Amino acid sequence: MKRSFLVLFMIILLVTTLTFANVTLVFWHSMSDYQKPALDRLVSEFNATHPNIHVVAIYEGNYDQTVTKLKAAFLSGNTPDVVQLNIEHLRIFTANHQLLDLSKFISEDPSVKSDFINSFWKTVVINGKPYALPFNISCLMLFYNKDLFRKAGLDPNKPPKTWKEMEKIAKKLTIRAPNGRIIQYGLFWGVSGEDTAFYQFEPLIWQNGGRIFNSSMTKCLVDQPPAVGALKTWKSWFKEGISPANMNLQEGIQAFMMGKIAMGPMTSGGIRYALDNLPWDLGVAMLPSHKATVTTLGGGSLAILSNVSPKKQKAAWEFIKWMTNTKNTLYWYENTGYLPVRKSALNSLQIKIIWKRFPQLKPAVEAIPYARPRPVNVDIIEIRHILFNAIEEVRHGIKTPEEAFKDAAQKIDKILKSEETK
Amino acid sequence: MKKVILSLIFIFLFSLSIFAANSIVSVQVQGNTCTKKFVILNLMNYKKGMKVDIDKLAAAQTALESSGLFSNVYMSLKATSNDNYVLVVSVEEKNHISPLFDLEKGIGVEESDLFGFEIKAKAFLRCFRFSPFELFLGGYSIGLSSRRAFGTPFSFELQRSELKKLPWTAPNSNFQYNLLRTTTGMGYMLNENAGIMIRYVYEDISTPTTTHFTVNALSLEIRVYPVQNENNRNYTWWELYVEHGMNNINYTVGTANVEFYHRIIGQIYFRSRLYGVLNYGNVPFTRKIYFGDTYNLKGYDTREFGAPLMLLSTLRIGMPLTSTFGISKSPELTTYTPELISQLAFVKRGNFGLESFKPSIGLGLKINTPFGNFEPEIFYGKKLELYLEMK
Structure with a gap:
C-alpha cells in the first residue's frame, strides 16, 4: 500500500x-x-x-x-x-x-x-x-599494489618508469609456490575486447615509436616493425611467466583486486572506484616509457x-x-x-x-x-575488433606477431579503402 | 614606555601578517541561505590574514563537510591587486528539517540548524502508546543541542521532558510511571574528532508502588567520533561515560564503548563493538544499564540482565547490495545490506562460570529508504526475537 x-x-x-x-x-x-x-x-x-x-x-x-x-x-x-x-x-x-x-x-x-x-x-x-x-x-595509467611492493622489499613510491624497469620489478613480484605453480603475477597488461577494444594496447605501439594509422587515416601501420615489436614484447611477458596468459581482462581485474597481480594499466576514470573497493593500498603512476613517453587519451x-x-x-x-x-x-x-x-x-x-x-x-x-x-574513424568499432582479435591470436599462439598484424593491417586497409570510394 | 614600544612592535608585526602577500584577506561565502557566515568561518577555523596553506584549507573543507550542514563545499581563490587573496567558499546546504519518531517520546520534528547558528532543536509530542495501543496526550520533550555551538569548539545540551504513563517492562516487573527529566550539559570539542561533555541530570519519577523519588546526577562523557585511517578502509570510534548520583541516592554507572569498522573487499565489511557496563550502588531503574534491549544484547527478554558488571561483544559482517541485488560498488548504490551478527555477553552474577556467558546469533537486513534506514533483525539467544528499527 x-x-x-x-x-x-x-x-x-x-x-x-x-x-x-x-x-x-x-x-x-x-x-x-x-x-x-x-x-x-x-x-x-x-x-x-x-x-x-x-x-x-x-x-x-x-x-x-x-x-x-x-x-x-x-x-x-x-x-x-x-x-x-x-x-x-x-x-x-x-x-x-x-x-x-x-x-x-x-x-x-x-x-x-x-x-x-x-x-x-x-x-x-x-x-x-x-x-x-x-x-x-x-587516460591510461599504471595501477599498482603498494602492499605487494612493500612485501617484495620494493619502494612503493617508486613505480617503474620504463619497460625494462617494469619487467625487472614484475619478475621480483612474481611468486612461485614450492611446486612451481605461480601464485602471484607481477604484471597483467590486459586488453579489452568489448567496449573500447584494443584500448590498452595502443600506447605500447606508440611507446615503441610506432603508429597505428598514417596521418590521413588511409592506411593501417600495425604491420610495421614498431607495432610488431610492441606485440612481441607484450607476448614475451606471458612467455616469461610474469603475466598470466590464460586470463581475459575481467578475470585479470578480479585477480588484481584480490592481490594476485601486482601491476597493470587501467583507466584514470576508475581511480575512485579502485580506492573505494580495493582491499589494499593503491598506487597510480604514469605508464612506463620505452622509446617515447605516451599514454592513451x-x-x-x-x-x-x-x-x-x-x-x-x-x-x-x-x-x-x-x-x-x-x-x-x-x-x-x-x-x-x-x-x-x-x-x-x-x-x-x-x-x-x-x-x-x-x-x-x-x-x-x-x-x-x-x-x-585514440585514432578515430567511422568504422572504428569494427577496426578495433580486428586489431583485438589479432593480438588474441598471438596470445593463444595461433599466429606469430608478424602474421597477426600483417593480416589485420590488410583487413583494415580494405575497410579504409572502401570508405574512400563511398 | 617599554609597553608602548612592545605594543607598537606587536601592531607592526600583526599588520605585516595581515598584509603579507599570499594571504587570505577576506572570505566570501556563497550558497548559505540559512547558516550564518560567522558560523561557517568559525567551523573553518579562519583567521584573518592566514596564509594560503593547502593543509589548513583542506582541513577547513573537511570541517564544513563533517558539520552535517552541507552536502557540497567548493573553495576557490580570487586574487586581489596586492598579491593577496579572497577565499570564496560555495556551500550547498542540506535539508535541515526532518520528522522524528520515537516509541517513548512520540512523534516530533528536528531542525538541525536553528536560525543558522549550528544548533539542533528537537520537539516531541507523546501522543500514542503501544501495547496496549492508545492515542492520548502523554507529555512532551524538547531539546536544544550543538556539537559546535555557533561553529566554535563549545558544545551544549539542554533537554526537558515530561512523559506520562511510560511502560516499564522487565522480567519480574511491569508497571507504568511518569517521568520529568531535565538535562543540562556543557562540552568542548578537543579537535574535529574528539569531544568532552559534563552533564547534570535531574529526574522526578513517580510509580504506582512508590509516591515519587528524585535523581540528581552528574556525568562526564569523552567521545572520539569516527576517525578514518589513511587508506580509507577502517574507522574507529569510542566513548567513555561515567555518571554519579548525588544527594539521596548514591550510585555510579559507567560505560565504555569501542567500535571498529573495516571494509574487507569491495563494500563488504565487518563491524565490531565492545561494550562494557558498570552498575554500582543503588542505581535507580531509569538510570541503570540493562542488557536485553534493542541497543545491546538481543534474543533475550527485555532488560533481562542488570548485573553490576557486564560486557558485550558484537560482530557484524555485511554485504551491501544494489536495488537489483547485485554486489554494490559504492555506498550510493547500496539499497539492501544483509548482515550476519553474533553476540556474546558476559554477565557477572554470583560465581564465575559458563552460565555467565550469554550468546546470541542474528540475521539483519538494512534497507535504505528515502526516510532513513529500516532495519529488521531476527535474533536467537534464549528465544527467537524480532526487532524493527528505523535509523
Whole structure:
C-alpha cells in the first residue's frame, strides 16, 4: 500500500515537474555503476538550479551500445536531445550531420572554448567544427599494489618508469609456490575486447615509436616493425611467466583486486572506484616509457543532436556547458577519476585540496601532456575488433606477431579503402 | 614606555601578517541561505590574514563537510591587486528539517540548524502508546543541542521532558510511571574528532508502588567520533561515560564503548563493538544499564540482565547490495545490506562460570529508504526475537 502511494507520489511529482519546466531534455549516457550516482547528482543539481529546464538522464549501456541504440533511434525517429558519446564515436554521427555543430554557441561564448584543455578540445573538433564538449576524459595509467611492493622489499613510491624497469620489478613480484605453480603475477597488461577494444594496447605501439594509422587515416601501420615489436614484447611477458596468459581482462581485474597481480594499466576514470573497493593500498603512476613517453587519451563527450528544436538546442547548450564548468568538472574528477577538462580547474585551489585527500588522482593530471587521443574513424568499432582479435591470436599462439598484424593491417586497409570510394 | 614600544612592535608585526602577500584577506561565502557566515568561518577555523596553506584549507573543507550542514563545499581563490587573496567558499546546504519518531517520546520534528547558528532543536509530542495501543496526550520533550555551538569548539545540551504513563517492562516487573527529566550539559570539542561533555541530570519519577523519588546526577562523557585511517578502509570510534548520583541516592554507572569498522573487499565489511557496563550502588531503574534491549544484547527478554558488571561483544559482517541485488560498488548504490551478527555477553552474577556467558546469533537486513534506514533483525539467544528499527 505504502509502495503504491510512493509510486503515485513520484508520478505526480514527475508530471508536475515536466509540466512546469519549459524545456525537457532527454539525456542518454553510458555511466553505470559507481559513476552513475555522481552523474545523477550533477543532473539533479542542474535541474534544481535551472527551473525552466528539466533534464531526464537515461543510462543506455556502454559506449558501443549507445552507438547502436542511437543509430536505431535515428531510424525510428525517437532520438534523445543530448547524448554522451565516446570521443572516437563522434565521427560516426557527424558523417551524417546528426550532431549539432556548436560553432554558433562557441562564437557567442568564446571563453568556453579557450578554457578547455587544448588536447581535449581537439578530440571534439571535426573538420574544424566542434560537435561536442569534452566531459569524461581519461587516460591510461599504471595501477599498482603498494602492499605487494612493500612485501617484495620494493619502494612503493617508486613505480617503474620504463619497460625494462617494469619487467625487472614484475619478475621480483612474481611468486612461485614450492611446486612451481605461480601464485602471484607481477604484471597483467590486459586488453579489452568489448567496449573500447584494443584500448590498452595502443600506447605500447606508440611507446615503441610506432603508429597505428598514417596521418590521413588511409592506411593501417600495425604491420610495421614498431607495432610488431610492441606485440612481441607484450607476448614475451606471458612467455616469461610474469603475466598470466590464460586470463581475459575481467578475470585479470578480479585477480588484481584480490592481490594476485601486482601491476597493470587501467583507466584514470576508475581511480575512485579502485580506492573505494580495493582491499589494499593503491598506487597510480604514469605508464612506463620505452622509446617515447605516451599514454592513451580516451573517454566521452556531451553532444547535442542536430534534429532538436532551436529552443531545445539553447537549453541543451546551457546544460552541457554547465556540466563541464570548472566547479562541476572538479566534482566529477574527485568522485570518479575522470580528468578535469578545464584549464581553470587545473589551476584551482580545489584541485589542490582534492590531491590532498586523494593523492592517487594527481598522476593522471600530470600525464595530460603525454596523453595521445585514440585514432578515430567511422568504422572504428569494427577496426578495433580486428586489431583485438589479432593480438588474441598471438596470445593463444595461433599466429606469430608478424602474421597477426600483417593480416589485420590488410583487413583494415580494405575497410579504409572502401570508405574512400563511398 | 617599554609597553608602548612592545605594543607598537606587536601592531607592526600583526599588520605585516595581515598584509603579507599570499594571504587570505577576506572570505566570501556563497550558497548559505540559512547558516550564518560567522558560523561557517568559525567551523573553518579562519583567521584573518592566514596564509594560503593547502593543509589548513583542506582541513577547513573537511570541517564544513563533517558539520552535517552541507552536502557540497567548493573553495576557490580570487586574487586581489596586492598579491593577496579572497577565499570564496560555495556551500550547498542540506535539508535541515526532518520528522522524528520515537516509541517513548512520540512523534516530533528536528531542525538541525536553528536560525543558522549550528544548533539542533528537537520537539516531541507523546501522543500514542503501544501495547496496549492508545492515542492520548502523554507529555512532551524538547531539546536544544550543538556539537559546535555557533561553529566554535563549545558544545551544549539542554533537554526537558515530561512523559506520562511510560511502560516499564522487565522480567519480574511491569508497571507504568511518569517521568520529568531535565538535562543540562556543557562540552568542548578537543579537535574535529574528539569531544568532552559534563552533564547534570535531574529526574522526578513517580510509580504506582512508590509516591515519587528524585535523581540528581552528574556525568562526564569523552567521545572520539569516527576517525578514518589513511587508506580509507577502517574507522574507529569510542566513548567513555561515567555518571554519579548525588544527594539521596548514591550510585555510579559507567560505560565504555569501542567500535571498529573495516571494509574487507569491495563494500563488504565487518563491524565490531565492545561494550562494557558498570552498575554500582543503588542505581535507580531509569538510570541503570540493562542488557536485553534493542541497543545491546538481543534474543533475550527485555532488560533481562542488570548485573553490576557486564560486557558485550558484537560482530557484524555485511554485504551491501544494489536495488537489483547485485554486489554494490559504492555506498550510493547500496539499497539492501544483509548482515550476519553474533553476540556474546558476559554477565557477572554470583560465581564465575559458563552460565555467565550469554550468546546470541542474528540475521539483519538494512534497507535504505528515502526516510532513513529500516532495519529488521531476527535474533536467537534464549528465544527467537524480532526487532524493527528505523535509523
